[in-house]
Amino acid sequence: MTSSPIRVLVTDDHPVFRQGLKSLLVALGGIDIVAEAERGPDAVRLAAELRPDVVVMDLHMAGGNGIEATRTITRNNPSIGVLVLTMFRDDDSVFAAMRAGARGYLLKESGAEEIGRAVRAVAAGEAIYGPDIARRVLAYFTDMPDPKRAAFPQLTDREREVLELIAQGRGNAEIAATLFLSQKTVRNHVSNIFVKLHVADRAQAIVLAREAGLG
Known part of the structure; x- marks a missing residue:
């Protein structure tokens, strides 16, 4: 029996990037784009209405903060996994997203296969971070004073x-x-x-x- 496709909500305030990401995810197979949003509040509303498996979330959008949207989505709908996809690699952004409940954090420079793996991992309830982000997280906890x-x-x-x-x-x-x-x-x-x-x-x-x- 064929497994159901992963239902994804794409959130980003750049239409060109949003369209490209949608095309990329659909081309990978096994992923359905159920909706798209360009503002954090829209993502919160659509997540509540549609209950996607994964919300791909940009952090800094003109129409609303992705961190706040992530926090609201994960609080109200714990079964929904949020995968942050952003160009911001600074520690403040990474740890703010983690505290808000994001299950994954990738940079927009990531390749198609890496993004696809991350979407599938987050849908399965796993936590996943791009290599650069994972090194930052590991360094942070390694350097924490006893x-x-x-x-x-x-x-x-x-x-x-x-x-x-x-x-x-x-x-x-x-x-x-x-x-x-x-x-x-x-x-x-x-x-x-x-x-x-x-x-x-x-x-x-x-x-x-x-x-x-x-x-």
Whole structure:
């Protein structure tokens, strides 16, 4: 049995680009263009009326913000996948689209096969990003600071490990066994932690550590 074609709503405020994209998608096969829109509000209305599988969305349109349209469509119709197709590659645009609920993000310079794969992936509920965008997303999360490290920058890595175990309620003997240290070394680390955190005892250290997400 032949599967049903993917129903697509194309949104872009440039008629020539919109027509070219429609022709490209239809030529790939297995895709039906159910409607087109040149403004964000029109895309929201048509998405609600027609319930397409995928909305291909430009971000910056003269007649309305694609980010807001994406947010409204995904909030009101979670089954509809939004694929952003834009010329903007800056981080602000990428992450704004992701936060708005877009499942995919491609640049307009992408090839026909890449756009087709993205439409099919988004229709299947997958998340997909062009190579350049994927590198940006990966770099962003790779470069994110460790919140535990940021919480106590005055501690050494070993002291932070000890504090993590203190926050878990471990005693010195158990910490020593876990980190393969002598109990004397652990006691020294604990003493240094108390001084650096300006706490008087283990209970105060645990409170601070847990507030910072340790333990």
